[in-house]
Structures are given as structure tokens and as C-alpha cells.
Amino acid sequence: MDLTAGGARAVSVARSERTGLVPAGTVLAGSVISLIGLTWDIQWHGDVGPDTFFTMPHLFLYSGSAISGLASLVVVLMTTAARRAGRPVDARVGGRAINVFGKVFAAPAGYLVTGTGAAMFLLYGLWDQWWHGLYGFDAVIDSPPHIGLLLSITLSIIGTVMVFAAAREHRWGTVGVVGSLGVLIAFSTVTVLGLQQIDVDGLDVVSVGIALLSVLLVSAGAGFWARPGGAVRVAAALAVIQAITWWFSPWAAEAYAGAVGLPMRDYIDGVPAMPSMMPMALLPIAAVLEAVYLLSRRGWSAGRVSVLAGAIGGLLVGASMPIQNAIVYGADRMPWAVVFATAAAGAVAGLLGGFAGWRFGGMLGLLAPAKGDNAHA
Amino acid sequence: MRKTLLALVAAIGLLFATTPAANAYEPVNIVHTERVQVGPYGMTVGFSTWPLRAMQSLDFTFIPDDGIAGKSGTLAFVNPETGRLGRPQPLAKHPRKLEVWGLDIRALQTQGSWTFRFEIEGPAGKGTGELRDLAVLEQPGPPMAVSWSISLIPLIVLAVLIAVAWRRTKSRLRGNGLPATV
Numbered sequence: 001m002d003l004t005a006g007g008a009r010a011v012s013v014a015r016s017e018r019t020g021l022v023p024a025g026t027v028l029a030g031s032v033i034s035l036i037g038l039t040w041d042i043q044w045h046g047d048v049g050p051d052t053f054f055t056m057p058h059l060f061l062y063s064g065s066a067i068s069g070l071a072s073l074v075v076v077l078m079t080t081a082a083r084r085a086g087r088p089v090d091a092r093v094g095g096r097a098i099n100v101f102g103k104v105f106a107a108p109a110g111y112l113v114t115g116t117g118a119a120m121f122l123l124y125g126l127w128d129q130w131w132h133g134l135y136g137f138d139a140v141i142d143s144p145p146h147i148g149l150l151l152s153i154t155l156s157i158i159g160t161v162m163v164f165a166a167a168r169e170h171r172w173g174t175v176g177v178v179g180s181l182g183v184l185i186a187f188s189t190v191t192v193l194g195l196q197q198i199d200v201d202g203l204d205v206v207s208v209g210i211a212l213l214s215v216l217l218v219s220a221g222a223g224f225w226a227r228p229g230g231a232v233r234v235a236a237a238l239a240v241i242q243a244i245t246w247w248f249s250p251w252a253a254e255a256y257a258g259a260v261g262l263p264m265r266d267y268i269d270g271v272p273a274m275p276s277m278m279p280m281a282l283l284p285i286a287a288v289l290e291a292v293y294l295l296s297r298r299g300w301s302a303g304r305v306s307v308l309a310g311a312i313g314g315l316l317v318g319a320s321m322p323i324q325n326a327i328v329y330g331a332d333r334m335p336w337a338v339v340f341a342t343a344a345a346g347a348v349a350g351l352l353g354g355f356a357g358w359r360f361g362g363m364l365g366l367l368a369p370a371k372g373d374n375a376h377a
Numbered sequence: 378m379r380k381t382l383l384a385l386v387a388a389i390g391l392l393f394a395t396t397p398a399a400n401a402y403e404p405v406n407i408v409h410t411e412r413v414q415v416g417p418y419g420m421t422v423g424f425s426t427w428p429l430r431a432m433q434s435l436d437f438t439f440i441p442d443d444g445i446a447g448k449s450g451t452l453a454f455v456n457p458e459t460g461r462l463g464r465p466q467p468l469a470k471h472p473r474k475l476e477v478w479g480l481d482i483r484a485l486q487t488q489g490s491w492t493f494r495f496e497i498e499g500p501a502g503k504g505t506g507e508l509r510d511l512a513v514l515e516q517p518g519p520p521m522a523v524s525w526s527i528s529l530i531p532l533i534v535l536a537v538l539i540a541v542a543w544r545r546t547k548s549r550l551r552g553n554g555l556p557a558t559v
């Protein structure tokens with residue numbers, strides 16, 4: 001930090017730290033509340049059963065999006081008001097302001113994405129209501145409205161990552177990027193269930209999707225961090241989320257069943273449903289990625305190294321997921337043919353993930369004003 | 378801040394306190410029944426919706442003539458689309474009608490002629506039986522391709538966003554962006 005720039009600079013940083021952290025923390029809290037609601041809801045259907053619209057897990061899911069959406073709306077309105085009044089707009093709060101509807105609104109990039117995701121969530125919520133009216137509460141996670149809802153929340157969380165990336169000058173900004181990327185991986189393990197619609201014999205398509213997204217997001221963390229440790233940090237954030245939800249979701253389903261007087265199902269396999277979909281081997285795999293990144297010290301370009309690292313990561317995630325599923329659900333024998341096929345497809349997906357992820361990391365880095373800039377766009 | 382937190386905790390507490398009343402789950406209403414002979418056991422299969430339509434969830438009940446006490450069993454479906462017998466699942470108590478076996482919120486996903494295959498073990502030994510030719514009519518609502526197209530709009534929004542950002546940052550990230558190691 002340039003302390004020689006005088007009092008004005010110091011005041012500006014302190015003020016933006018204060019004003020930026022509150023809305024960033026609020027959209028992250030919204031994302032986390034949605035994640036809690038989702039893991040609880042899935043466990044509820046597996047362990048207890050009946051669904052109505054007004055369950056506690058649904059309340060968490062909906063209020064999470066509402067919190068993220070309202071926080072984004074407030075920031076957009078404040079940014080718009082500031083620009084109209086001719087006050088400077090701090091790009092560390094959510095990124096540079098983008099004109100929306102001509103110049104009616106000025107919306108910081110990150111909050112625009114979060115707010116758009118939250119608004120779409122509400123529309124898909126209405127559609128989901130209509131769907132349940134027609135088909136009943138079928139508790140099918142991969143129905144079209146559910147996938148629309150999950151994709152909307154995904155958009156909101158991507159906005160959250162962007163909001164923190166814009167504040168990378170602050171420590172909380174970089175920590176927030178890592179944390180929200182972890183939330184995004186955890187969340188997307190359910191969204192990829194939409195791929196169940198694609199039926200390929202002998203291939204675990206959902207695990208290929210998990211390989212793609214986890215490698216992509218871990219590489220994005222590495223590309224953003226731009227020094228050793230970014231990939232491992234994101235994987236560690238996922239491991240923490242997995243550990244907490246592993247304990248939380250079965251407990252919450254049982255506690256809620258007790259509160260509403262419903263029995264647990266006769267046969268419960270005891271497996272926390274959503275946490276067991278998250279790739280358990282991601283932390284050591286991320287360490288392998290970090291080792292491959294070291295090749296760039298030998299003069300290889302970082303982007304190319306990330307493609308190679310991504311392919312290796314995709315191969316390992318692709319191989320580990322069917323093995324993880326067989327162990328967690330106590331399969332009689334290991335499905336080796338599926339393991340090899342999924343690993344091969346995972347390597348191809350990982351190649352793409354490594355390529356795009358590294359670039360996304362760089363793009364996230366550009367959301368923040370350059371250091372030394374007075375941060376006013 | 379503390380006040381806000383307290384208010385939030387109070388609101389959640391209130392919700393928990395009032396949910397039992399709000400969640401008075403509806404009783405299981407059987408509007409149609411079919412008979413199946415599962416080895417030595419006669420059984421009534423009940424449906425809360427009739428006729429059945431694809432993708433519409435309903436309550437199924439499976440009631441052996443002299444009750445479920447002392448018995449266990451499994452149920453597997455033959456999906457008309459694939460013709461394959463699915464993995465058998467244990468017959469379990471219906472969550473809202475605990476004296477009988479049943480399935481809640483279950484939908485049969487495809488139209489056609491379904492088969493339910495039962496296996497029951499009890500005092501009179503082990504038996505198997507099938508409920509065949511269970512007609513499931515076409516799904517209501519819009520075609521699935523339309524529904525999926527609507528649902529993938531956020532993905533399209535995301536793709537457009539990425540394409541724009543990718544193009545705009547191209548020059549600044551030339552040379553593969555930031556170094557991997559410092």
C-alpha cells in the first residue's frame with residue numbers, strides 16, 4: 001500500500017474497506033445460506049420425505065437468494081445515486097460500474113451479476129411453484145425448474161466471487177475469492193446432476209461434469225492468486241465446507257423431522273447426500289496441480305502449464321469420483337470399467353477446465369483497480 | 378448489529394415454534410386399488426391418483442392382507458422405455474401412513490406399460506409377484522425440450538457474460554496473464 005500518497009489516499013482505503021466489506025459479506029452470507037438450505041433440503045428428501053413449499057430448508061434457499069439480491073440492489077442504487085451526484089465511484093466495491101438500461105443505473109460488475117442471478121432465482125421460483133402444481137412435489141432434483149433455480153444461484157455466487165476479486169487490495173478480498181470459489185464448487189456438484197439427462201453407457205457423466213467444474217474453479221483460484229497456493233486454498237475451502245455439511249445435513253434433517261413430528265424413513269443409508277457428491281480427493285489433487293504449475297519456472301508459459309495441470313487434475317477427479325461413490329455407498333465391487341472411462345473423459349474435460357480456469361483467474365484479477373490507481377473509475 | 382442478529386434469531390425461533398402447525402401433512406388418500414399375489418401373500422396396491430400420468434408424483438401404498446408385521450420385502454420397477462428391471466428397493470413404511478408400506482412423492486417418469494415386481498418374506502415363507510400392465514399416460518404440461526430450454530437461460534446469460542469479458546480482457550491478459558510462480 002502506498003502510504004506516501006498522503007491523507008486522502010489513506011482515508012479512501014479505509015472508507016472503501018468499511019463500505020465494501022459489508023455488502024460483500026452480505027452477498028457471501030446469502031450464498032452460504034443458500035448452500036445450507038440446499039444440503040439440508042436434499043438430506044430431508046432422502047431421510048424423511050414429504051415436501052411442501054414452506055419447509056425450513058426452502059426458507060433458507062429462498063432467503064439466501066433474497067439476501068444476496070437485496071444487498072446487490074442497495075449497492076446498485078447507491079452507486080447510481082453517487083454517479084448522479086457527481087461523487088467518485090470506488091471500483092474496489094464490486095468492480096467498475098457498468099451502465100444498465102442506457103445510463104439509468106450504474107451497477108458495479110460483481111453486484112450486477114449477483115443481482116441478476118437473484119432476480120432470475122425469483123422467476124424460476126415462480127415457475128417451480130407452477131411445476132409442482134402440475135406434477136406434485138416429486139422431489140426430483142434434476143427437474144427443469146430446479147436446474148434453472150440452481151443455475152440462477154450459481155450466477156449469484158459467480159457475482160460474489162467477482163465482488164471479492166474487485167477488493168483484492170484488501171486481505172478480506174482475496175480470502176473471500178477463495179471462500180466463494182469453494183462455495184461455488186460445493187454448489188455445482190448438485191447442478192451437474194442435470195447431466196443425468198445425458199445417458200452414456202459405461203460412463204459416469206455427472207462425475208465428468210464435477211471433474212470439469214472442480215478443475216476449472218481450482219485453476220481459477222490459482223490464476224487469481226498468481227503465486228503458489230491458490231489451487232490448494234480453494235480445495236481446502238471445499239474440504240471445510242464438506243466437513244461441516246457432512247455433520248450438519250443429517251443432523252438438521254433429523255432435528256427438523258423431530259420438530260414437525262415426522263418419522264425418519266425405514267431404511268437410511270447414513271450417507272450425507274450432498275456432501276458425498278463433493279470430490280473428496282480434491283485437496284491432494286490440487287497439490288498435484290500446484291506441483292505441475294512449478295514447470296512454469298522452467299520457462300513454460302503459465303497458461304499452457306495450466307492446460308496440462310488441468311488434464312492431470314481432470315483425470316484424477318474423474319477416476320476418484322466413481323471410486324468415492326463405490327466406497328461411500330458400499331458397492332459390492334469396484335466398477336473399474338467406469339473408473340477408466342470416466343478418468344479418460346475427465347482428462348479431456350480437465351484440459352478445458354485448466355485452460356479456461358486459469359484465464360478466468362486472470363480476468364478476476366483485472367476486476368480490481370490497478371495498484372497505485374486512485375481506485376476511482 | 379447485535380439487535381439485528383437478535384431479531385433474526387427470534388424470527389427463526391418463531392418459525393421453528395410454529396412449523397408443526399404449518400406443516401400439517403395431508404393424509405394419504407387412496408382413489409384406486411389393484412390386487413397382486415406375491416407368492417403366498419395377497420396384497421392390495423393403492424394409488425392416490427388415477428389414471429396415472431408420467432412425471433406426476435403420487436402416494437403408493439402396499440398393504441398385505443394381514444398387515445406388514447413380521448414381513449419384509451423389496452420392490453423393483455420395469456421401466457417401459459428401457460425394458461430393464463431397476464434395482465430392488467426395500468419396502469418401507471409410508472411416512473404419513475405408518476401401518477402400511479408405501480412410497481410418497483414418487484413419480485413414474487415415462488409413459489407406457491409399467492411392471493412392479495415384489496418380493497416378500499414372512500411367516501409363510503418367501504414369495505415373488507408382479508403387478509403388470511400398469512398404464513401410465515402421457516406427461517401433462519409443456520414438452521420437456523421447451524422446459525429445458527427455459528431452464529438453461531441462466532447458463533446462456535453466463536456464456537454471454539464470459540464471452541464479453543473474455544473479449545474485453547484479451548489484450549490485457551496476452552501472454553497468458555499472470556505468472557504462475559513468483
